[in-house]
Amino acid sequence: MNNYDDQLPKKGNYINVPQEMNDDDVHRKDMYSYGSMGFEKKYREVQPKFPMKAQDDDLTASQQQKEKQKQIGSLNSKAYLVQPARNLAYYVPKGEIDFLEDDGINNGKPIQLIKLNQEQQWELTEEGIQELSKYQGNVSFVSILGTKQSGKSFLMNQLLKLRESQFESGNDYESYTKGVVMWSAEFPSNPNDARDNNNSILFVILQLISSTVLVNSFGDLSKDSLVPLQDLALLQKFLSLESAEEKEELINLFPKLIYVLRDNQHQVKQNGQNIPINTYLENFLSSDENFRQSSEIEQKIIRRIVKYYKYREGLSMVAPTEPNDPSELNDNFIEELKVLRRKIISVTNKKEFRGVFMNIQMMINFIQFILDSFNQQIKVSLSQAFEVVIKNHFDAVHDDIISLYDEKINQFIGSSSKDDFKSQYEITKFLREIKEDAIKQFYQLKNYDTSENQVLFTDCYNHLEWVLQDKEQLLLKINTQKQQELMERQVDQQYQITKKQVGNGKFQVEDLKNISEQYQHLIQDLLLQYSGRPEQNNEVDPILPTVQKVIQNVSQLFIQEIQESQKLTEQEKNKLNNLKDQLNQHQSSNEKTIQELKNNHKKQVKDFENDKKNQDGKIKNLEKKLDEKQNEVIQLQKSIDQLQKDLQASRKKEKKCF
Incomplete structure (x- = not known):
């Protein structure tokens, strides 16, 4: 130069x-x-x-x-x-x-x-x-x-x-x-x-x-x-x-x-x-x-x-x-x-x-x-400059929307106590509202949605939907865990009450029907808490099968205790069989209802399959408790054998006991 x-x-x-x-x-x-x-x-x-x-x-x-x-x-x-x-x-x-x-x-x-x-x-x-x-x-x-x-x-x-x-x-x-x-x-x-x-x-x-x-x-x-x-x-x-x-x-x-x-x-x-x-x-x-x-x-x-x-x-x-x-x-x-x-x-x-x-x-x-x-x-390059400016603006709006979304979720979760959870109606309504707000805010970017930015807008929108959906699933999972923990505590409380009723020396076979009704009321209460709306009580959910299985196991346990601890008359056996038939019919009816509801709510059942796996693990813990109860029954049987020897000495006293 x-x-x-x-x-x-x-x-x-x-x-x-x-x-x-x-x-x-x-x-x-x-x-x-x-x-x-x-x-x-x-x-x-x-x-x-x-x-x-x-x-x-x-x-x-x-x-x-x-x-x-x-x-x-x-x-x-x-x-x-x-x-x-x-x-x-x-x-x-x-x-x-x-x-x-x-x-x-x-x-x-x-x-x-x-x-x-x-x-x-x-x-x-x-x-x-x-x-x-x-x-x-x-x-x-x-x-x-x-x-x-x-x-x-x-x-x-x-x-x-x-x-x-x-x-x-x-x-x-x-x-x-x-x-x-x-x-x-x-x-x-x-x-x-x-x-x-x-x-x-x-x-x-x-x-x-x-x-x-x-x-x-x-x-x-x-x-x-x-x-x-x-x-x-x-x-x-x-x-x-x-x-x-x-x-x-x-x-x-x-x-x-x-x-x-x-x-x-x-x-x-x-x-x-x-x-x-x-x-x-x-x-x-x-x-x-x-x-x-x-x-x-x-x-x-x-x-x-x-x-x-x-x-x-x-x-x-x-x-x-x-x-x-x-x-x-x-x-x-x-x-x-x-x-x-x-x-x-x-x-x-x-x-x-x-x-x-x-x-x-x-x-x-x-x-x-x-x-x-x-x-x-x-x-x-002005073309590249515009692309960078718009891309950064899209990303900034995207991040701001997600930050606001997270803030609303934290406020929603924070409004519940440690031992409380939100009903399905509450949480579904809440998630729908904040997602609509987020999408509405994002659609303001349509002002920049020129033909050359169509791909950018679509990609950013799809990513936003994916992030929001992922956060929704996480919130539902956390809420469902709270629901399970609370329901399990309530079922366990009812089990302890029933256990005391059986062990007070006044329990009779007819009382088993009352116990079954108590558990059915418990199911209805739990479903009401879970759904948040009475008209949805019969909808299938991940909690219902768990509760029903627990009830069935507890009922079978009580029947085993009575069979092994008492010499039942034919009439009593017939009553027990009838009661078992009723329970089976009720179980069959429930299973039929569940199947029908599953057909109507396949998507919901699919969403909660993973949670059911976790519940199966907890049921195994209950089965372990049943095994422990069976050991108690064996000990009880030994006591009954001793009582039978004493009963042979005094028939009159035996009639009074039964």
Whole structure:
């Protein structure tokens, strides 16, 4: 690559850039210190009244700096030396100015949003992310561009109605504001080639994220006025613009442009006629003569201003102070500030990307994607950026919905005591309601459900349904475990009561029917607790087979105890057989009912098959208890044998016992 440093524009010189330069070869022009240039004369035959004094080429840079400092004897002379046409717009003592009345528009502070870290990598600051995350809804940015020491900070402080200069500006000759105007801190800039590239990157970032851009320009429109937008010539260096679709997308993403002509008159004359500022701006951009007199790079900048800034407007502002009284803002400047503020508010829209209004988190993801691309030294692809922004937004909504879903489930579970559970009616109703809410929230993403995002929407929706279903099954399992534990305790309590009835010495065969009825009532009570609705008491559930089996085992145990402990008469045996038949009929009836219900509720039975396996394990524990009871019966039989020997001695006493 050729070294074009000697061809960069100097103070008072015209821009002279080799015609063969392409986007990648273009060096940044000296955006900090132009003199009068180019086609300024066409509109107003005015040259700077105070041309810069040439430095002695024989002096070293340090000696030249000392000579300059000697010439700076006062505030006015300092302004005179740095930029005579500025008319103290930048160097007025800020603390002594009568600022606009505070109307509560801004009570914030500068927050650094983007910075270069020690590894020279672009990054979003945590402080910036936290500050942005405080806000909800969509977002828009307004940026101010301008040459070095052109008063951007001063204008921003005035627009924000700040009584103290929050956006700092320097007073020494070499200082200048470095950074993005977004209520943020300054951007670092090193005096080397990396600085130029970083400034170009910063320019591209501002165009991509801003809704409105202000160009801070002094005096009449000239080639100097193109300097703040000179990086338009480098767009293809930083952005992927290979196709017409990508270029059209960039046009739609570009912000609105407001040229602020500082220290200017209210009216501009052209050919002796007053013309509006907007007409003046458009004539400047469309003049064939000016275009021919411009270099190739300047022509490219003009073409891209017209191409990418579809909305553009010009506003003029007089000098902020009078030369004889630099301590106060003049009335005309204050009124024009109000006009500019109203204009910014009226034209600035929410940032839109492919028809989607970006919220704060979307904007953060968008900026992060841009910075990552620059850090990896690859061109920014707007198509990929949109995919990342939408994907992250879908994921964020997906995660928020699941978090809220979990929170509602925890609240629902927490409302129950340790030994309590929810009925099937309660839990089914609850799960249906919170799932409907979750799906309703997710379907708000249909606003972004374009044809290209259909697959993303469908995949995200299917995953959400899968997660919610998995959480539903987990909740049902936990609730069912509580149901089982409570029901088993109630059955065990009834068993202990029955055991006492049998062992009190007054138990008779007829009492077995009452015991069976007690267990049937227990079943009905448990089913009512389980279902939560009386009309569903007969529905099949995982608890019913368990309870019925327990009842059957307990009944068989009692029958065995009576058979082994007593010599039953034929009549008593018939009664017992009848009772057994009744129990079998009842069991058969229950099994028939269960089978019928199973046919009607196959899905429900299938859902609880796993739970039945766990219940079978617990039934084995009950069978173990039955074995222990059988051992007790054997001991009881031995006692009965002893009693029979005693009974042979006294028949009369035996009859009384039975």
